[in-house]
Amino acid sequence: MSTTAAATQATGVVYADYQSSKPVDPRVVEAMLPYFTQTYGNASSLHGVGDLATAALDDARARVARFVGAQPEEIVFTGGATEANNLAVIGYALRNKRKGDHVIITEAEHISILNIAKYLEKNGFRVTRAPIDLYGRVSPAKLRARMTDETILVSVGWASSEIGTIQPIEEIAEMLAGTGVVLHTDAVAAEGLVPLDMTRVPVGLMTLSSNDIYGPRGLGALYVRKGVPVAPVLLGGGQERGLRSGTEDLASIAGMATAADIMTAEMPAEVARIGAIRDRLVARVLSEIPDAHLNGHPEHRLPSNAHFRFDGIEGEAMVLSLRDAGVAASTGSACSSKTLEPSHTLISTGLLHEEAHGSLEFTFGRFSRDDEVERIMSVLPDVVARLRHLSPLYEKKDQS
Amino acid sequence: MKSTQYTDKTLEHFRNPRNVGTLEGPNVALGRVGNPVCGDLMDIYIKVTDDDRIEDIKFQTFGCGSAVATSSMITELVVGMQLDEALKVSRGDVADALEGLPPIKMHCSNLAADALHEAINNWRAGVKPENATTGAAATSCQPRPAEVVEVEIEHLADYQGKGVYTTLGDPAQLADQRVVVLDTGDPAAQLAIDLTDHTGRVVFMTTGKEPSVSAAVRSALRLSDVKVLAEAQPLALGGEGELERIRVHDLNEDEEYELTADAFVVLE
Numbered sequence: 001m002s003t004t005a006a007a008t009q010a011t012g013v014v015y016a017d018y019q020s021s022k023p024v025d026p027r028v029v030e031a032m033l034p035y036f037t038q039t040y041g042n043a044s045s046l047h048g049v050g051d052l053a054t055a056a057l058d059d060a061r062a063r064v065a066r067f068v069g070a071q072p073e074e075i076v077f078t079g080g081a082t083e084a085n086n087l088a089v090i091g092y093a094l095r096n097k098r099k100g101d102h103v104i105i106t107e108a109e110h111i112s113i114l115n116i117a118k119y120l121e122k123n124g125f126r127v128t129r130a131p132i133d134l135y136g137r138v139s140p141a142k143l144r145a146r147m148t149d150e151t152i153l154v155s156v157g158w159a160s161s162e163i164g165t166i167q168p169i170e171e172i173a174e175m176l177a178g179t180g181v182v183l184h185t186d187a188v189a190a191e192g193l194v195p196l197d198m199t200r201v202p203v204g205l206m207t208l209s210s211n212d213i214y215g216p217r218g219l220g221a222l223y224v225r226k227g228v229p230v231a232p233v234l235l236g237g238g239q240e241r242g243l244r245s246g247t248e249d250l251a252s253i254a255g256m257a258t259a260a261d262i263m264t265a266e267m268p269a270e271v272a273r274i275g276a277i278r279d280r281l282v283a284r285v286l287s288e289i290p291d292a293h294l295n296g297h298p299e300h301r302l303p304s305n306a307h308f309r310f311d312g313i314e315g316e317a318m319v320l321s322l323r324d325a326g327v328a329a330s331t332g333s334a335c336s337s338k339t340l341e342p343s344h345t346l347i348s349t350g351l352l353h354e355e356a357h358g359s360l361e362f363t364f365g366r367f368s369r370d371d372e373v374e375r376i377m378s379v380l381p382d383v384v385a386r387l388r389h390l391s392p393l394y395e396k397k398d399q400s
Numbered sequence: 401m402k403s404t405q406y407t408d409k410t411l412e413h414f415r416n417p418r419n420v421g422t423l424e425g426p427n428v429a430l431g432r433v434g435n436p437v438c439g440d441l442m443d444i445y446i447k448v449t450d451d452d453r454i455e456d457i458k459f460q461t462f463g464c465g466s467a468v469a470t471s472s473m474i475t476e477l478v479v480g481m482q483l484d485e486a487l488k489v490s491r492g493d494v495a496d497a498l499e500g501l502p503p504i505k506m507h508c509s510n511l512a513a514d515a516l517h518e519a520i521n522n523w524r525a526g527v528k529p530e531n532a533t534t535g536a537a538a539t540s541c542q543p544r545p546a547e548v549v550e551v552e553i554e555h556l557a558d559y560q561g562k563g564v565y566t567t568l569g570d571p572a573q574l575a576d577q578r579v580v581v582l583d584t585g586d587p588a589a590q591l592a593i594d595l596t597d598h599t600g601r602v603v604f605m606t607t608g609k610e611p612s613v614s615a616a617v618r619s620a621l622r623l624s625d626v627k628v629l630a631e632a633q634p635l636a637l638g639g640e641g642e643l644e645r646i647r648v649h650d651l652n653e654d655e656e657y658e659l660t661a662d663a664f665v666v667l668e
Contacts, residue, residue, distance in 0.1 A: 131644050131660065134578050134601050145640045293600075314439055316464035317414070320406075324415060333439060333464070342439070350578040350601055350660040352629065354436035390420055390468060392443045392460035393436055 014327045014372045018304060018365030019161055019189065024255070025214040025366070031258035032216065035251035043248055044239065053250055060250075060257035067213075067260035068206065069197040070223050076240045077253055081188045081209035081220035085112045086233050087243065088184045088205040088222055092153050093120055095231035099180075100150035106130045106138040107348035108160050108167070110186060114344070126150070135297035136165035136349050140175040147181065154183050158196070158206075161189035162332060162345050162361065163296035164305025173202045182228055188212050188220075192263045193271060193302050204228040210252065214366055215259030219252040274364045275303030280373045281362060282306050289381050291394075295346060295359060306362045307332075309346075312394025313387040314357045321387065325379035332359040354393075407499040410469040417472035419479070421458040423447050423529075430529035431519030433511045435653060440467045444474070444515040448523055452483045459515075466505040470494050470512040483520050489513055534652070554636035554647075556666070563643025563661075566668045571595045577662035580605050580646060582634065588667045589613045589621055596625040603659070605629045607651060629659075637664065 009015075041053035062072045078084040093103060105117050107129050117127040128146045132138050143154060154176060159166045169185055176183050182204035187196050191212040198206070205228060210219035224230055224243070236245025285292050291311040310318070315331030322329050332343030333356065342356035362376070388394040406414070423445035434440040440463035447456040457479050459471040474494050478486040491513045495501045501510060522532050556564060568574070571594045579599060581592040583606035592604045604611060604626050611618060611628060621628060631651040638645045638658075645658045 131639075133662070134576060134599070142640070312462065314463050314467075317468060320411075320414060320465045348660055350603075352603075352627070352659075353438070353657075355627075357436070357439040390417060390460060391462040392432075392441055393462045 009367075009369070012326050014375045016362040016364060016368070016372065016376065017328045017330050018368070019361065019363040020330060021217070022211055022214050022365055023367060024211070024216055025259060025262060027262060028215055028255045028259045032251045032255040035254050039250065043250070044237070053248075056250055056254060057248055060253045063257035064208075064221055064253075064260050067196075067264055068208070068223060069199040071226065073241070074198070074223055074225060076222045076224055076243045077248060077256075078220045078222055078240075078244050079246070079249075080218055081186070081207050081212075082112045083234075083244075084207040084209075084220040084222040085110075085186055086116060087230065088207055089113065089116045089153065089155055090120065091230040091233050091243070092182060092184065092205060092228070093125055094233075095229045096152045096182075100148075100152040102126045102128070102148055102150040102152065104128045104130055104143060104146050104151060104154045106132060106143075106156050106167075108132045108136050108138060108163075108165065108345050109155070109157055110161055110188070113155055113157065113186060132165075132345075132348050134349055135300070136160055136163050136295075136345060137297060137300065138167055138172075140168065140171045143172060144175060147179070151181050154181055156183070156185055158185045158187040158190035159194065159302050160296070160345060162343060163307045163349070164189075164302040164363075165297045166190065166194060166300045166302060168300075169203065170201050177202055189302065192267060193274075193304055195267075198223060198225070205230070210256035210259060213256070213259040213263045215256040216252045219249060219256050221256070270366060271303050274366075274368060277364050277368055277370060277373055278303055278306050278362075281376060284373065284377050285380065288377065289384055292384075295349070295351075302363075304364045306364075308360050308362075309351070309355055309358045310360065310384050310388075311355075311358065312391045313384065315359050317387050318360050318383060321383040322379065325383065327376055327379060330361045330363075332361065333357045405502055406465055406469070407501075409497075409499045410466060410501065413469035413472040413498065414465045417459075417468055419458050419472065419475035420460065421445075422460060423456060423458050427455075428529055429519050429523035429527065430532040431515040431517065431522060432532055432534050433515045433518055434463070434467075435534070436462055437650070437653065439463055440511060442467065442471055442511050442515040444471070444512070444519045445529065446516070446519045446523065448483065454478055454481050454483065454486055459512075464505070466498075466501050466510065469498055470501075470510050471515070473497050474512040474516055478516060483523070487517055487520055489516065551633065551635065551649075553634050553666075556637060559637050559639065559643045559664070562641065563639065563663050564637070565663060565665045568665060568667075572598050574663050575599055577601070578660060579603070579663040579665060580629075580634075580659065580661045581665045582667075583607070583611050583613070584667045586613050586617045588665070589617045589626075591665065591667065592626045593620060593624045600625070601627075603627045603629050603661070605632050605634060605648075607631065607633050634664070 039052050041049035043053040043057045061075050065072045065075045121127050130138050130142050173183050184205040185203050186207040188209040204225045206223040208221040211217045232243050293309050295307040315333030319331050332346050346356040428447050431444045434442050443460045445458045446454050449455045457475045461468050461471045491510045575598045578601040580603045592602050595602045633649040634646050635649050636647040646661050648659050
């Protein structure tokens with residue numbers, strides 16, 4: 001048990017919101033420290049202090065590349081995953097404008113991609129949003145049906161950060177092979193939970209986040225397959241082969257490399273352990289709380305994700321009540337969002353607004369403990385019952 | 401500011417709401433405002449004395465933290481008040497009594513005053529609780545009931561065999577699909593119930609407030625996993641080559657929205 005997780009758990013809080021943010025692994029923090037005070041050079045400098053930084057940068061790049069089965073020169077470090085998405089989608093669209101002006105995304109994308117798509121539309125590109133099925137999956141056939149001669153890029157998240165549904169990325173990549181259309185995937189939600197092997201899956205561009213493998217926040221990376229042309233979106237000194245200017249944040253990059261090494265070594269055991277915790281929560285919620293439903297795919301889903309909805313009550317009220325009871329969870333209800341719009345992914349799976357309002361998401365991770373399911377289930381049934389008692393909408397089925 | 405950055409007073413009312421419940425009897429009126437589509441629905445019951453005083457008040461609310469807290473707060477503010485006095489209690493008064501609400505919640509989840517005023521108006525108009533309709537709250541989400549008119553569903557023929565079914569031999573053929581069954585009476589409702597054995601998503605769409613089916617079938621529907629979508633009128637079908645979405649007129653809101661669907665069953 002690490003000190004970071006122990007600190008949260010010592011306060012009696014069950015942290016079941018790993019999708020929002022993850023603690024940095026203390027081993028990662030340890031590995032970062034020398035880069036603040038000892039190896040502080042600029043990798044672009046010609047002197048010896050700079051050379052040490054260059055060597056450290058090269059080493060870190062190779063380790064992050066190894067984590068996803070890539071070549072070191074295919075990894076571009078960015079200031080976070082949002083920036084990597086911008087570089088991938090805007091950078092690719094701008095660089096390949098003469099080939100076509102059409103980009104396809106899906107209804108299951110993260111808001112980062114949705115807003116980038118809107119930006120492209122304002123700047124003369126056409127964007128099509130492919131529908132998803134009942135479980136949040138997009139089919140290669142539905143994507144294929146939307147492709148035209150003008151299509152240059154398809155962007156599909158490897159998994160939904162929200163409902164946890166895993167997309168058939170391999171099939172989509174195979175469908176696109178030989179068409180000249182490049183596939184970008186935002187793999188942030190899937191990182192550390194499903195294997196991301198670029199020697200096996202022919203995606204052209206892939207977004208990675210450091211924090212999602214328990215590395216420091218504020219760092220991401222874009223995998224750019226050899227031969228896939230991308231234009232930079234941040235201009236300056238020409239670092240990262242000209243694709244991402246700005247002096248490299250060596251401490252964070254070294255941290256991400258260590259996080260990647262740890263993840264490679266521990267992922268099989270960790271995924272099995274997290275999956276067992278999640279499975280137990282899902283089984284108990286569905287059997288012990290009436291009129292509870294699981295959103296997302298029953299099998300093709302991230303092992304960390306349990307996404308429910310409860311008839312007759314609203315998500316923000318659930319999250320507030322759980323907070324009082326020492327459980328940190330999240331919701332796709334409009335009432336908790338800045339825009340007061342419910343989750344677009346839930347609506348696209350076919351749910352009505354009033355159902356999307358009743359959603360509650362638990363996500364587990366490296367420092368989650370087996371007994372936390374017990375803790376959640378010692379309070380959740382009462383929270384649901386209390387809010388249903390307050391609600392004019394909930395009528396017990398056995399009473400009607 | 402986060403939508404959930406509530407004052408201690410608001411959280412206290414959310415945690416320990418006063419006067420939860422319903423009221424019955426001859427001196428009772430109900431005010432209902434909001435819409436579950438927007439995430440808020442409030443019922444406020446008042447019991448009125450012969451000299452126009454609020455003798456008792458109860459509420460039920462579906463909604464977020466501030467929706468619950470404002471409902472609870474107003475019941476405390478107005479119990480014992482004369483009706484004329486209670487009509488002067490405004491949304492601002494409720495927010496002030498809670499020592500403020502997050503700006504984003506001032507409009508959407510501060511309907512309690514509207515619900516109270518609606519209850520008083522219903523009392524004065526002699527509207528019994530069972531006949532109370534959803535009142536017009538001054539919000540973007542206020543109900544503006546539209547008239548039901550017979551409309552031709554656009555592109556219905558275009559998707560025949562591509563998601564539109566007028567007969568259905570074997571419900572299993574729609575396994576794992578999002579099926580919308582149009583309310584054409586008991587056989588359609590029964591088919592909707594049968595479909596729940598094959599897919600997790602069956603919507604029974606009716607233009608009425610309740611499905612136009614027999615009492616026995618209505619109760620079977622309620623016990624089933626069928627999602628009844630009331631006051632909804634299908635307007636047009638859409639999709640790339642096959643049915644993917646249905647444009648729906650929400651008759652309660654007089655608004656249009658799109659519902660994702662793979663199959664649309666309109667029994668002949």
